[in-house]
Amino acid sequence: xxxxxxxxxxxxxxxxxxxxxxxxxxxxxxxxxxxxxxxxxxxxxxxxxxxxxxxxxxxxxxxxxxxxxxxxxxxxxxxxxxxxxxxxxxxxxxxxxxxxxxxxxxxxxxxxxxxxxxxxxxxxxxxxxxxxxxxxxxxxxxxxxxxxxxxxxxxxxxxxxxxxxxxxxxxxxxxxxxxxxxxxxxxxxxxxxxxxxxxxxxxxxxxxxxxxxxxxxxxxxxxxxxxxxxxxxxxxxxxxxxxxxxxxxxxxxxxxxxxxxxxxxxxxxxxxxxxxxxxxxxxxxxxxxxxxxxxxxxxxxxxxxxxxxxxxxxx
Amino acid sequence: xxxxxxxxxxxxxxxxxxxxxxxxxxxxxxxxxxxxxxxxxxxxxxxxxxxxxxxxxxxxxxxxxxxxxxxxxxxxxxxxxxxxxxxxxxxxxxxxxxxxxxxxxxxxxxxxxxxxxxxxxxxxxxxxxxxxxxxxxxxxxxxxxxxxxxxxxxxxxxxxxxxxxxxxxxxxxxxxxxxxxxxxxxxxxxxxxxxxxxxxxxxxxxxxxxxxxxxxxxxxxxxxxxxxxxxxxxxxxxxxxxxxxxxxxxxxxxxxxxxxxxxxxxxxxxxxxxxxxxxxxxxxxxxxxxxxxxxxxxxxxxxxxxxxxxxxxxxxxxxxxxxxxxxxxxxxxxxxxxxxxxxxxxxxxxxxxxxxxxxxxxxxxxxxxxxxxxxxxxxxxxxxxxxxxxxxxxxxxxxxxxxxxxxxxxxxxxxxx
Numbered sequence: 001x002x003x004x005x006x007x008x009x010x011x012x013x014x015x016x017x018x019x020x021x022x023x024x025x026x027x028x029x030x031x032x033x034x035x036x037x038x039x040x041x042x043x044x045x046x047x048x049x050x051x052x053x054x055x056x057x058x059x060x061x062x063x064x065x066x067x068x069x070x071x072x073x074x075x076x077x078x079x080x081x082x083x084x085x086x087x088x089x090x091x092x093x094x095x096x097x098x099x100x101x102x103x104x105x106x107x108x109x110x111x112x113x114x115x116x117x118x119x120x121x122x123x124x125x126x127x128x129x130x131x132x133x134x135x136x137x138x139x140x141x142x143x144x145x146x147x148x149x150x151x152x153x154x155x156x157x158x159x160x161x162x163x164x165x166x167x168x169x170x171x172x173x174x175x176x177x178x179x180x181x182x183x184x185x186x187x188x189x190x191x192x193x194x195x196x197x198x199x200x201x202x203x204x205x206x207x208x209x210x211x212x213x214x215x216x217x218x219x220x221x222x223x224x225x226x227x228x229x230x231x232x233x234x235x236x237x238x239x240x241x242x243x244x245x246x247x248x249x250x251x252x253x254x255x256x257x258x259x260x261x262x263x264x265x266x267x268x269x270x271x272x273x274x275x276x277x278x279x280x281x282x283x284x285x286x287x288x289x290x291x292x293x294x295x296x297x298x299x300x301x302x303x304x305x306x307x308x309x310x311x312x313x314x315x
Numbered sequence: 316x317x318x319x320x321x322x323x324x325x326x327x328x329x330x331x332x333x334x335x336x337x338x339x340x341x342x343x344x345x346x347x348x349x350x351x352x353x354x355x356x357x358x359x360x361x362x363x364x365x366x367x368x369x370x371x372x373x374x375x376x377x378x379x380x381x382x383x384x385x386x387x388x389x390x391x392x393x394x395x396x397x398x399x400x401x402x403x404x405x406x407x408x409x410x411x412x413x414x415x416x417x418x419x420x421x422x423x424x425x426x427x428x429x430x431x432x433x434x435x436x437x438x439x440x441x442x443x444x445x446x447x448x449x450x451x452x453x454x455x456x457x458x459x460x461x462x463x464x465x466x467x468x469x470x471x472x473x474x475x476x477x478x479x480x481x482x483x484x485x486x487x488x489x490x491x492x493x494x495x496x497x498x499x500x501x502x503x504x505x506x507x508x509x510x511x512x513x514x515x516x517x518x519x520x521x522x523x524x525x526x527x528x529x530x531x532x533x534x535x536x537x538x539x540x541x542x543x544x545x546x547x548x549x550x551x552x553x554x555x556x557x558x559x560x561x562x563x564x565x566x567x568x569x570x571x572x573x574x575x576x577x578x579x580x581x582x583x584x585x586x587x588x589x590x591x592x593x594x595x596x597x598x599x600x601x602x603x604x605x606x607x608x609x610x611x612x613x614x615x616x617x618x619x620x621x622x623x624x625x626x627x628x629x630x631x632x633x634x635x636x637x638x639x640x641x642x643x644x645x646x647x648x649x650x651x652x653x654x655x656x657x658x659x660x661x662x663x664x665x666x667x668x669x670x671x672x673x674x675x676x677x678x679x680x681x682x683x684x685x686x687x688x689x690x691x692x693x694x695x696x697x698x699x700x701x702x703x704x705x706x707x708x709x710x711x712x713x714x715x716x717x718x719x720x721x722x723x724x725x726x727x728x729x730x731x732x
């Protein structure tokens with residue numbers, strides 16, 4: 001005997017003697033050619049695949065060319081006509097090793113970049129989530145005005161801030177360190193604050209009410225309820241920060257003077273000199289610096305897609 | 316002692332809306348008080364004020380003899396069950412129930428014991444590792460109750476907990492809530508818009524409307540002796556029929572003249588309502604419940620002075636009973652009360668009310684036994700049980716009884732304007 005919970009529509013329909021009309025013969029004929037293999041759909045899907053292959057080609061071919069170039073020895077011509085998209089004659093894999101461990105010490109640059117990137121991500125996540133929570137959930141006088149003010153700062157172009165910021169950091173004695181590259185992210189970022197706040201607003205307020213009645217204070221509501229439920233948007237912010245930080249050239253160029261502290265972007269840029277560019281090594285270095293980005297993307301895909309599936313609530 | 320006392324509680328929102336006006340309500344220790352009323356009457360606001368989720372603009376709220384106006388929800392030692400359950404989606408059932416204990420740094424053993432105890436009462440022991448999205452509506456409701464029970468609070472506050480469940484489940488859960496509340500003996504304040512829930516669950520029922528308390532008392536009191544037309548029509552399903560009638564005197568007896576029908580009032584009604592004497596020759600609202608109208612052929616004690624011959628417009632055969640729609644040639648009662656109640660049912664009901672008023676006829680609903688042979692289109696002999704007749708003043712809506720009949724704490728109509 002099923003409990004009230006388990007009784008489903010199918011059961012009650014069965015009891016009522018109503019079953020979906022399905023003449024037996026017609027059904028067996030149809031099932032022979034399932035939707036997947038019907039001619040129209042095969043053509044459609046083939047067309048889709050061809051289109052996707054073309055687009056992928058546009059994206060992957062340059063990478064293929066980079067690989068070709070990376071595998072060439074030092075003085076081999078790189079910009080050939082016709083363009084060589086795939087490695088053919090040369091297979092000098094040790095170029096990668098030279099780039100990482102040799103005099104070019106790209107491993108060190110990678111480590112430097114990672115330090116800055118991780119610092120930035122932490123700073124953004126901590127500061128922006130707290131501020132967004134305050135705007136999304138806490139009620140205080142002037143919160144609307146303050147929020148608009150924060151959003152309005154997005155209008156200020158970084159070019160206008162560049163020089164005053166530099167002067168400030170120089171006077172603080174932070175020139176040559178990583179501090180000017182990491183600390184500002186602890187001050188928040190208007191775009192991410194906006195993004196996270198909008199997301200938090202979709203979290204039902206009843207959860208807050210229930211938490212308050214359970215005895216949680218504002219911090220506990222943030223830490224135990226809202227933050228865990230905001231993982232999708234936080235992941236997005238982290239990924240954006242990672243990509244931006246990893247590729248950032250301007251910041252490190254302005255604030256770093258010691259070659260040992262350089263980041264990948266600076267190092268790559270420095271390879272292009274007036275005295276000639278070792279293209280094969282440059283391409284190898286570029287390929288290597290792309291790998292972390294790709295890895296991050298793969299890791300994070302699932303998290304981004306697994307939304308809130310919000311069910312503490314009915315539907 | 317964990318009684319809930321509301322004294323002159325008022326709530327005015329920031330935009331000026333007065334949601335609750337000077338409410339006086341007392342919930343005795345261990346009692347289940349149902350706050351019922353149409354949407355927007357302020358009942359949920361009252362509940363949220365007791366919970367601490369809304370600030371109180373005026374008046375005091377006492378829980379267990381302590382004034383709690385300035386205390387945060389967590390400090391009030393109350394637990395709340397929400398309409399949408401409000402379970403934390405990222406936690407398991409166990410964690411959902413245990414959170415309030417974790418926050419209070421209860422020892423792991425004690426926490427485990429209490430969670431298992433609550434789970435046992437509700438029959439959800441094997442759901443503890445699941446997440447809310449894997450549960451059915453009824454199961455989620457039970458987890459929400461578990462979360463409330465585990466704290467052993469001084470009071471339960473329930474905000475329409477059953478309105479999101481389907482009909483069958485609702486009946487089952489209603490019985491469970493009643494059983495749990497009785498077994499645990501926790502003072503409870505239960506908000507609903509469903510008068511059936513109010514009648515079946517509550518030890519005491521308080522009817523609210525537009526922020527004012529209309530009447531408070533036992534369900535039977537509200538049913539038999541409503542304090543005003545609103546309560547009379549709100550409680551009971553199908554709703555009480557309200558007909559405009561005139562009171563006449565025939566010898567010593569009082570007669571109700573409704574359209575072309577003349578009904579005699581039995582002596583006991585005249586004794587219960589001495590103030591009716593003041594209405595002789597005047598128009599008033601005559602209320603009669605559908606269940607008090609019966610097929611004269613099948614009524615045991617039908618006497619000709621309360622038998623009418625009315626045309627049957629159409630009927631609904633429910634199987635267990637027959638709902639007849641009768642054509643009375645008397646106008647319906649169109650006051651603010653009845654219009655509000657019609658509006659609650661939808662624009663169709665309002666239009667129908669106005670139409671009937673224009674045509675000076677009322678569709679009277681009668682609930683007769685299924686054995687009745689009355690058919691639509693005929694003129695049937697109908698018996699109205701006048702012992703249960705209700706009378707209300709047309710202007711104020713107040714019920715007509717006598718000088719001082721205690722009908723529970725409420726604000727007189729004059730002050731409600």
